[in-house]
Amino acid sequence: MDWQKYFTLKTLDRGLAYYENGNVLELMQISHGYEAVVQSDSGNEYEVNIEIENDELIMNCDCIYGQEMGYCKHMAAVLYAVEEGAEMIQQHDLSKLINRLSTQKLREILLSVADQRAVKYKLQLLAENDPQTVLKQRLNQIIRKYSIAIDELESRDYYNFSEEVLALLEQDIYEIDDSQWECKAECVRYVLDAMHRLNLDEELDDMWMIFNTCYEMLGAILMKDESRLGWMKKKLNPTYYHEMLETIELGV
Incomplete structure (x- = not known):
């Protein structure tokens, strides 16, 4: 299904970023579509409902953009998750994986990606008291x-x-x-x-x-x-x- 036709390029970009950053917290398949919970980068959680009727999508999201202005990035994030068929890794599961690694191993992993400009910037922020x-x-x-x-x-x-x-x-x-x-x-x-x-x-x-x-x-x-x-x-x-x-x- 060509679901991307419902969204602007900007909304698709932001929806993809949300999906890749793990903002789709819950995703459940229902009889005629999907229900999901998506977290915004400011911490708010929004409920997304997507129904499929005759190869057309009926979508709702309780964010203001979805309610008043059209198809939102939260909907796009859910559809990327559905398309990829990705399994959701809950935060506590990720914490368990990290806890199993030694301090030395974590240091090695961090150093291996620290040359990336974005990572260097992030480390600089984390190292600052203010x-x-x-x-x-x-x-x-x-x-x-x-x-x-x-x-x-x-x-x-x-x-x-x-x-x-x-x-x-x-x-x-x-x-x-x-x-x-x-x-x-x-x-x-x-x-x-x-x-x-x-x-x-x-x-x-x-x-x-x-x-x-x-x-x-x-x-x-x-x-x-x-x-x-x-x-x-x-x-x-x-x-x-x-x-x-x-x-x-x-x-x-």
């Missing part, structure tokens, strides 16, 4: 890289720009440990401040994804514990605060 400096430098590099394209409103460069910023948010900032939640929130706020300084149009789909992800992540960080409300009231821009609440209420 990763804000590294992350801010990376964001500023991205902005400088696309500054001309942003001024000239080149649509393809807008897409590439948004993908790099989203990767920074969903991979690097998201993985900061919750024990450093203030650092994590500051990094997200820094991204928001930078996007507003660029006067980017939030209505554009690529830019909407950046702002929406920021508000979603802030909500996940700050609403987790009442003790964090003081930081929120003191440091969070009132506009960000209201946008964050609206995003949470919509269940994005």
Whole structure:
């Protein structure tokens, strides 16, 4: 079945990344299709239902994009999982495998992949007690890289720009440990401040994804514990605060 026809190329790319990163947590075949649970990079879990009728797909996802704007990356991730017929490795199973390896073996595995640029960057982040400096430098590099394209409103460069910023948010900032939640929130706020300084149009789909992800992540960080409300009231821009609440209420 040509299921990819239902999605834009951008959505397919993001769905494939979700599948390859293991964001499809549960997948069950039912009488007329599939039911699944997909986790966003900010930690929210969404239920996806896919039914097959006369070689056509009827798909639903309880994220806001799936409900209001069409076929989403969570649906695409599930279909990639179905297509590949991959067995889901639960996190606790992966932990068991790692626990069986010696410290020396784990070190050897890490060194074998450490030459990859992305891995080097990740190690640099993990080695920092306060990763804000590294992350801010990376964001500023991205902005400088696309500054001309942003001024000239080149649509393809807008897409590439948004993908790099989203990767920074969903991979690097998201993985900061919750024990450093203030650092994590500051990094997200820094991204928001930078996007507003660029006067980017939030209505554009690529830019909407950046702002929406920021508000979603802030909500996940700050609403987790009442003790964090003081930081929120003191440091969070009132506009960000209201946008964050609206995003949470919509269940994005």
